[in-house]
Amino acid sequence: MNAAVPLLQTVALSKRYPGVLALDAMDFELVAGEVHVLFGENGAGKSTLISLLAGANTPTGGQILMRGTAVKMSNVHDARRKGISAIFQEFSLIPTLTVAQNLSLGNEPCNSGFLDRKAVRERATSMLADLGFEIDGNASISDLTRAQQQMVEIAKGLRSDVSVLILDEPTASLTDKETQRLFELIRRLKAKGVGIVYISHRMQEIEQIADRITVLRDGRKIATVEAKSTHADRLIELMSGRAIEQIYPHIAHKPTEVVLKVDGLSSANGVRNASMTVRCGEVVGIAGLVGCGKSELFRAVYGLDAVSSGSVTFKGQPRTGASVRQLLDEGLFYLPPDRKGEGLVLGFTSRANITLPLLNGPLRGRGGWLRRRLARKLSSTAAERVELAPRNVDRPVALLSGGNQQKVLFAKGMTRDAALYVFDEPTVGVDVGTRSALYLVIQKLCEGGAAVVVISSDLPEVLHLSNRVYVMCRGEIAGELEGDAINESRVLGLFFGSNQ
């Protein structure tokens, strides 16, 4: 391969959506046989860039060069024919079909117009064997674990001759062993001259496999650096545009009495024998892989999922399987992880969303009339506490940015004082400015004597905010870390259930 001509190159590549410039004049290059990591926050433009490279989207400006010649990709299939294959976080597998059917989907082997079902199965077997994945080709996708689905997805991405492979957080649901197997595969592909674009947030992984790293922020390229000579802290500074201390506030934890005690809790949704305590005046982090049960644990505590055994004690009272209404009134505030699906009524204004939980409580006046003036006052105060700009208070939340929507969601919990705040993925898809504002809210709540639980897939967030961290693995609590014992390698070790 000629190293002078990059395998894949973008020149001033831009993508404008109505109202947002998602990617701004991006210059990026990938040479054959390298692993090039894209590093940046949610919304920095990584996903937009790879969607353009993979043909899932079309650019509004600039061009993409492949081996020096300009190419246009009208769809994913087109890109794949040119040798660019992308494996997105959102799987492109059909849950109701078998592994073999999925691996041939859109490119079925045919025998004079008829489907060659034997060839479909044989092809799947040889593809999986080549990669060393032990998966039954006749199994239905819906019967596989998420990690197995990820492997099928990777096999599918490699089914044609690939010269550029794009991986979007491929290890998010893999165990340590599976991750190592994936890395071996990546090294093999590298040796064959495949260029790999790799998105990851995990420092350890980046140290292991990256050759070069391009840092993105707000749709722009900040820098491309050599992986060998760049320290992790420097990467985070480049990514966020500020030093770490400026993003995460220093929270003074003063743990007092226990407010929530969970004892041997199991739920129908996969939580197994979980025990934990939360005290007033501290932030407790819950970490773990996707699907480890960290969300489900608090769904069960909050009465959203059925509890099958164990007990929940809130403020000293037994509250196992209590209703959402009762827990809310007693001072347990829960912020759901999916603001569009579960958190907000998108057509309502911010104000209406903030006061929604109060309609059956404080806002119900004499004779059942709505106390409108009180609603205005409460919602304005709550909006101020989360620094939601006044002009956003009376707009429908569907028109707000992700960061402002998240502020509205936080504000729902600020209309009255709760004893325990549970934030499930508090900053998912939110810009840095909003993040530090939300962390300040968490700091104030904690230092004001409330108990806070932060459930998050964003490891730095859990590491920097928490006084204690519980790590979950396969529905169980794999371990508890406190104070100075909280660090990335310890937490990651517990992700896979290995106690030390």
Next chain:
Amino acid sequence: MNAMNPIPTVAVTTPSAESRNRVVAFARAMFLRLGVLPFMLVIALVVFSLLSDQFLTVANIVNLLRQSVYLILVSMGQMLALVTGGFDLSVGTVMALTSVVSAMAMRSFGVMLPDAGWVVMIGGSMCGLLAGLTVGLINGIGIAFIGVSPFIVTLGLQSIGFGLALYLTGGVPVSGLPAEFSDLFGFGRLLGVPIPILVTAICVAAIGILMSRMPTGTHLLAVGGNAKAAALSGINTRRVLLMAYLVCAGLAAVSGLLLTARVETGEANLGGTVALESIAACVIAGVSLRGGIGRVPNVVMGAIFIGLVQNGMNLASVGSYLQMVVLGSLLIVAVVADQIRHRMVVPGSH
């Protein structure tokens, strides 16, 4: 049962309880694999053979099969729409429109060419099929290319088509069809097999091959299973959706033609209840309302089951008003069973 157990005599359960457990486990496995149909079929067979001695006779069974072909055809089309994650409420309208248009075309061709019954018949049938396919084409364009929900497009067309059929005929049945038409497609036999059954068998075989032996069948299931993923796999989802609604309308049109030949008139009231019946037949046969799952043999059985229930109720002299109540209940029971099955397969889903 347990070869590893060193002391086989410590079984806690008594033999009868154990065999009962095995029956329950078997029923559960059957339910997961095949859905609610086998259970309903057994119940219906038992109930109706108790209610009427004529029910389980060869003559009645043949009669039942002959009566079911119209619904089998429509249900197969309905299945194509359902597996893509939609449905088609306009199948009844397609039948009515096909019936009225083919009958009127045959009558006017008959005036022009009084001596060429075969030409009249073929020309008229083509006109009817075209009318039906037009409805399917509009459904497909609306759903696949404009992105309107299948509910609205097919509901709207159901009204439009029915209104047109009534308007064209003034509500009066269209008579004066060539005798060849009814003789062949209504009452004809080839090698002793009634022609409607033969036509249906060909269609069932064709759809069976399409679904399990052609890439298109997998594509239909894929679009219903996860449309975005299907598109990412390079499948032209619009073309697949368009085809599903076109073939669906085509099958309903064939059914309408056969029924027109049977009743020897073109009628705007044909297929009034067929949308409900075909969806019920599919859902009972385990076709998922979420798309992605559906098997041709099961759907044929589902349609025969609906025919069997109607036949049994007729023999047991259950009035037509009460039959509507039973049919609606069956549909809801089938959907509830589908929901329970889905929850057993995917724990934690709602």
